[in-house]
Amino acid sequence: MARYSWPVAIVLALVIIAGATLLLFRTNPTTYSLVEQSETLHVDTDQLLVAPNGRRPQDLNSQPNDATFGTVLPYFAAPRR
Protein backbone atom coordinates (compact mmCIF):
# COMPACT_ATOMS: atom_id res chain seq x y z
CA MET A 1 0.00 0.00 0.00
CA ALA A 2 2.72 2.38 1.03
CA ARG A 3 4.70 1.87 -2.17
CA TYR A 4 1.74 3.08 -4.27
CA SER A 5 0.85 6.05 -2.13
CA TRP A 6 3.36 8.53 -3.53
CA PRO A 7 2.53 8.03 -7.23
CA VAL A 8 -1.16 8.31 -6.40
CA ALA A 9 -0.50 11.46 -4.43
CA ILE A 10 1.48 12.97 -7.31
CA VAL A 11 -1.27 12.15 -9.83
CA LEU A 12 -3.91 13.59 -7.52
CA ALA A 13 -1.84 16.73 -7.00
CA LEU A 14 -1.38 17.16 -10.75
CA VAL A 15 -5.10 16.69 -11.37
CA ILE A 16 -5.95 19.25 -8.71
CA ILE A 17 -3.38 21.73 -10.06
CA ALA A 18 -4.65 21.24 -13.62
CA GLY A 19 -8.26 21.66 -12.55
CA ALA A 20 -7.50 24.76 -10.51
CA THR A 21 -5.53 26.25 -13.39
CA LEU A 22 -8.36 25.61 -15.83
CA LEU A 23 -10.82 27.14 -13.40
CA LEU A 24 -8.60 30.15 -12.88
CA PHE A 25 -8.10 30.86 -16.56
CA ARG A 26 -11.48 29.77 -17.78
CA THR A 27 -12.92 32.55 -19.89
CA ASN A 28 -16.61 33.13 -19.69
CA PRO A 29 -18.25 32.45 -23.06
CA THR A 30 -19.52 35.63 -24.62
CA THR A 31 -23.23 35.86 -24.07
CA TYR A 32 -25.87 37.95 -25.73
CA SER A 33 -29.14 39.13 -24.23
CA LEU A 34 -32.48 39.37 -25.99
CA VAL A 35 -33.54 42.90 -26.88
CA GLU A 36 -36.22 42.32 -29.51
CA GLN A 37 -38.18 39.49 -31.03
CA SER A 38 -40.54 39.38 -33.98
CA GLU A 39 -43.88 37.69 -33.94
CA THR A 40 -43.82 33.99 -34.70
CA LEU A 41 -44.79 33.02 -38.21
CA HIS A 42 -46.28 29.60 -38.73
CA VAL A 43 -45.19 28.29 -42.10
CA ASP A 44 -46.43 25.34 -44.08
CA THR A 45 -43.69 24.90 -46.61
CA ASP A 46 -46.07 23.10 -48.95
CA GLN A 47 -48.29 26.15 -49.03
CA LEU A 48 -45.67 28.87 -49.30
CA LEU A 49 -45.87 31.14 -52.26
CA VAL A 50 -42.84 31.32 -54.43
CA ALA A 51 -40.61 34.28 -54.96
CA PRO A 52 -39.85 36.29 -56.91
CA ASN A 53 -42.58 35.45 -59.41
CA GLY A 54 -45.18 35.04 -56.69
CA ARG A 55 -44.02 38.33 -55.26
CA ARG A 56 -46.05 38.15 -52.10
CA PRO A 57 -44.11 36.91 -49.15
CA GLN A 58 -45.75 36.04 -45.92
CA ASP A 59 -45.18 39.23 -44.06
CA LEU A 60 -45.55 39.61 -40.34
CA ASN A 61 -45.97 43.25 -39.75
CA SER A 62 -46.98 45.09 -42.85
CA GLN A 63 -48.10 44.58 -46.39
CA PRO A 64 -45.13 44.77 -48.72
CA ASN A 65 -45.20 46.70 -51.91
CA ASP A 66 -44.93 43.94 -54.49
CA ALA A 67 -43.49 46.25 -57.09
CA THR A 68 -40.33 46.79 -55.12
CA PHE A 69 -39.27 43.15 -55.07
CA GLY A 70 -36.53 42.26 -57.47
CA THR A 71 -36.22 39.22 -59.64
CA VAL A 72 -33.11 37.65 -58.18
CA LEU A 73 -31.62 37.28 -54.76
CA PRO A 74 -31.84 39.30 -52.58
CA TYR A 75 -35.42 39.89 -53.78
CA PHE A 76 -35.29 43.48 -52.74
CA ALA A 77 -34.88 46.39 -55.11
CA ALA A 78 -31.59 48.24 -55.29
CA PRO A 79 -31.07 51.12 -52.91
CA ARG A 80 -31.99 54.57 -54.14
CA ARG A 81 -29.15 56.97 -54.64
Place this chain on the structure above:
Amino acid sequence: MLLIGLIFISLFTRPVFAMASATAPDTTTPSYLQDVFVFSSNEDSERLIVAFTAAELKSDTIYQFNFDTNRDGIEDRVIQATFSDTDPRHATITEPALPERTGETISPADARRLSGPVSMHASPEILMDRDIAIRAFAGLRDDPRGGPDFAGAQTYAVVVELVLPSILAEHKSDLDIWVSVYERSIN
Protein backbone atom coordinates in the same frame (compact mmCIF):
# COMPACT_ATOMS: atom_id res chain seq x y z
CA MET B 1 -11.91 13.91 -4.48
CA LEU B 2 -14.80 16.18 -3.58
CA LEU B 3 -12.68 19.17 -4.59
CA ILE B 4 -11.84 17.56 -7.93
CA GLY B 5 -15.50 16.76 -8.48
CA LEU B 6 -16.56 20.34 -7.77
CA ILE B 7 -13.90 21.71 -10.09
CA PHE B 8 -15.04 19.55 -12.98
CA ILE B 9 -18.74 20.14 -12.35
CA SER B 10 -18.14 23.89 -12.45
CA LEU B 11 -16.17 23.55 -15.67
CA PHE B 12 -18.81 21.76 -17.64
CA THR B 13 -22.13 23.12 -16.47
CA ARG B 14 -23.93 26.15 -17.78
CA PRO B 15 -27.27 27.61 -16.76
CA VAL B 16 -30.11 26.34 -18.93
CA PHE B 17 -32.84 28.76 -19.81
CA ALA B 18 -35.81 27.95 -22.03
CA MET B 19 -38.57 30.29 -22.98
CA ALA B 20 -41.77 30.43 -24.97
CA SER B 21 -41.66 31.90 -28.44
CA ALA B 22 -43.71 34.96 -27.65
CA THR B 23 -41.77 37.53 -25.70
CA ALA B 24 -43.30 40.85 -24.87
CA PRO B 25 -41.31 43.56 -26.62
CA ASP B 26 -39.35 45.87 -24.40
CA THR B 27 -40.75 49.29 -25.21
CA THR B 28 -37.79 51.03 -23.58
CA THR B 29 -35.38 49.89 -26.31
CA PRO B 30 -35.38 51.13 -29.89
CA SER B 31 -36.91 48.85 -32.49
CA TYR B 32 -34.39 46.94 -34.58
CA LEU B 33 -36.60 44.80 -36.79
CA GLN B 34 -38.98 46.05 -39.41
CA ASP B 35 -40.35 42.99 -41.21
CA VAL B 36 -39.77 39.27 -41.49
CA PHE B 37 -40.34 37.41 -44.74
CA VAL B 38 -40.49 33.78 -45.83
CA PHE B 39 -40.42 32.66 -49.43
CA SER B 40 -40.30 29.39 -51.26
CA SER B 41 -37.67 29.28 -53.96
CA ASN B 42 -39.06 29.11 -57.46
CA GLU B 43 -35.88 27.37 -58.57
CA ASP B 44 -36.05 24.52 -56.10
CA SER B 45 -38.99 23.57 -53.88
CA GLU B 46 -36.52 22.13 -51.38
CA ARG B 47 -35.15 25.59 -50.75
CA LEU B 48 -36.57 28.20 -48.41
CA ILE B 49 -35.70 31.87 -48.28
CA VAL B 50 -35.99 33.77 -45.03
CA ALA B 51 -35.37 37.47 -44.70
CA PHE B 52 -35.74 40.40 -42.38
CA THR B 53 -35.38 44.10 -42.79
CA ALA B 54 -33.98 46.46 -40.19
CA ALA B 55 -33.24 50.16 -39.91
CA GLU B 56 -29.63 49.38 -39.03
CA LEU B 57 -27.30 46.41 -38.60
CA LYS B 58 -25.53 46.87 -35.32
CA SER B 59 -22.20 45.40 -34.30
CA ASP B 60 -21.91 43.44 -31.06
CA THR B 61 -25.37 42.15 -31.88
CA ILE B 62 -26.67 38.77 -33.04
CA TYR B 63 -29.62 38.75 -35.40
CA GLN B 64 -31.02 35.23 -35.19
CA PHE B 65 -33.47 33.37 -37.41
CA ASN B 66 -35.20 30.78 -35.22
CA PHE B 67 -36.78 27.58 -36.55
CA ASP B 68 -39.10 25.60 -34.29
CA THR B 69 -39.84 22.28 -35.94
CA ASN B 70 -41.98 20.68 -33.23
CA ARG B 71 -44.03 23.70 -32.19
CA ASP B 72 -42.94 23.71 -28.58
CA GLY B 73 -41.98 27.38 -28.71
CA ILE B 74 -38.27 26.65 -28.50
CA GLU B 75 -35.90 27.06 -31.41
CA ASP B 76 -34.53 23.77 -32.78
CA ARG B 77 -32.26 25.31 -35.41
CA VAL B 78 -30.89 28.81 -35.70
CA ILE B 79 -29.11 30.94 -38.25
CA GLN B 80 -27.09 33.76 -36.75
CA ALA B 81 -26.02 36.94 -38.50
CA THR B 82 -23.46 39.37 -37.10
CA PHE B 83 -21.93 42.52 -38.50
CA SER B 84 -18.57 44.17 -37.98
CA ASP B 85 -18.08 47.81 -37.14
CA THR B 86 -15.23 48.08 -39.63
CA ASP B 87 -15.24 50.17 -42.78
CA PRO B 88 -16.32 48.57 -45.07
CA ARG B 89 -18.60 46.49 -42.95
CA HIS B 90 -18.59 42.71 -43.04
CA ALA B 91 -21.41 40.27 -42.48
CA THR B 92 -21.00 36.79 -41.01
CA ILE B 93 -23.91 34.38 -41.36
CA THR B 94 -23.99 30.82 -40.07
CA GLU B 95 -25.57 27.82 -41.69
CA PRO B 96 -28.52 26.29 -39.79
CA ALA B 97 -27.18 24.98 -36.49
CA LEU B 98 -28.29 23.59 -33.19
CA PRO B 99 -28.49 26.49 -30.76
CA GLU B 100 -25.79 26.56 -28.11
CA ARG B 101 -28.34 28.03 -25.74
CA THR B 102 -31.99 28.98 -26.02
CA GLY B 103 -34.01 31.63 -24.28
CA GLU B 104 -33.21 35.19 -23.38
CA THR B 105 -29.45 34.67 -23.18
CA ILE B 106 -27.58 32.95 -26.00
CA SER B 107 -24.05 32.26 -27.22
CA PRO B 108 -22.67 32.27 -30.74
CA ALA B 109 -23.55 29.05 -32.55
CA ASP B 110 -20.80 26.58 -33.32
CA ALA B 111 -21.38 26.35 -37.05
CA ARG B 112 -19.76 26.94 -40.39
CA ARG B 113 -20.34 30.44 -41.64
CA LEU B 114 -20.32 32.66 -44.67
CA SER B 115 -18.51 35.94 -44.51
CA GLY B 116 -18.44 38.87 -46.88
CA PRO B 117 -19.16 42.51 -47.36
CA VAL B 118 -22.37 44.25 -46.39
CA SER B 119 -23.61 45.25 -49.82
CA MET B 120 -24.11 48.99 -50.20
CA HIS B 121 -24.50 49.17 -53.97
CA ALA B 122 -27.17 48.48 -56.53
CA SER B 123 -25.54 45.24 -57.58
CA PRO B 124 -26.06 42.79 -54.72
CA GLU B 125 -23.07 40.85 -53.44
CA ILE B 126 -24.25 37.32 -52.71
CA LEU B 127 -22.35 35.42 -50.06
CA MET B 128 -21.81 31.77 -50.91
CA ASP B 129 -19.39 28.91 -50.41
CA ARG B 130 -19.46 25.57 -52.16
CA ASP B 131 -19.09 23.75 -48.83
CA ILE B 132 -21.93 25.58 -47.12
CA ALA B 133 -25.51 24.89 -48.15
CA ILE B 134 -26.80 28.43 -47.80
CA ARG B 135 -26.62 31.57 -49.86
CA ALA B 136 -26.97 34.90 -48.17
CA PHE B 137 -27.16 38.60 -48.72
CA ALA B 138 -26.89 41.51 -46.33
CA GLY B 139 -27.08 45.09 -47.42
CA LEU B 140 -28.90 48.26 -48.22
CA ARG B 141 -32.08 47.98 -50.25
CA ASP B 142 -35.12 49.99 -51.15
CA ASP B 143 -37.65 49.73 -48.33
CA PRO B 144 -40.24 47.17 -49.52
CA ARG B 145 -42.99 48.57 -47.33
CA GLY B 146 -45.70 50.29 -49.28
CA GLY B 147 -47.38 53.61 -48.67
CA PRO B 148 -46.27 57.22 -48.83
CA ASP B 149 -44.50 57.04 -45.48
CA PHE B 150 -41.90 54.68 -46.97
CA ALA B 151 -41.59 56.09 -50.48
CA GLY B 152 -37.91 56.53 -51.22
CA ALA B 153 -36.92 55.07 -47.89
CA GLN B 154 -34.05 52.62 -47.62
CA THR B 155 -33.57 49.72 -45.30
CA TYR B 156 -31.11 46.97 -44.56
CA ALA B 157 -32.16 43.51 -45.73
CA VAL B 158 -30.69 40.22 -44.59
CA VAL B 159 -31.72 37.33 -46.81
CA VAL B 160 -30.74 33.67 -46.41
CA GLU B 161 -31.56 30.84 -48.79
CA LEU B 162 -31.34 27.40 -47.17
CA VAL B 163 -32.23 23.83 -47.98
CA LEU B 164 -35.28 22.56 -46.12
CA PRO B 165 -33.75 19.23 -45.03
CA SER B 166 -31.19 21.22 -43.03
CA ILE B 167 -33.95 22.37 -40.67
CA LEU B 168 -36.90 20.07 -41.23
CA ALA B 169 -37.24 16.31 -41.01
CA GLU B 170 -38.42 14.40 -44.05
CA HIS B 171 -42.20 14.39 -44.61
CA LYS B 172 -42.68 17.38 -42.33
CA SER B 173 -43.76 20.66 -43.82
CA ASP B 174 -44.78 22.94 -40.98
CA LEU B 175 -42.56 24.98 -38.75
CA ASP B 176 -42.56 28.21 -36.79
CA ILE B 177 -40.11 30.94 -37.72
CA TRP B 178 -39.23 34.13 -35.94
CA VAL B 179 -36.31 36.52 -35.73
CA SER B 180 -34.78 37.74 -32.51
CA VAL B 181 -32.12 40.30 -31.76
CA TYR B 182 -29.54 39.92 -29.00
CA GLU B 183 -27.02 42.44 -27.78
CA ARG B 184 -23.67 41.51 -26.29
CA SER B 185 -23.92 41.18 -22.54
CA ILE B 186 -21.62 43.21 -20.35
CA ASN B 187 -19.84 40.73 -18.12
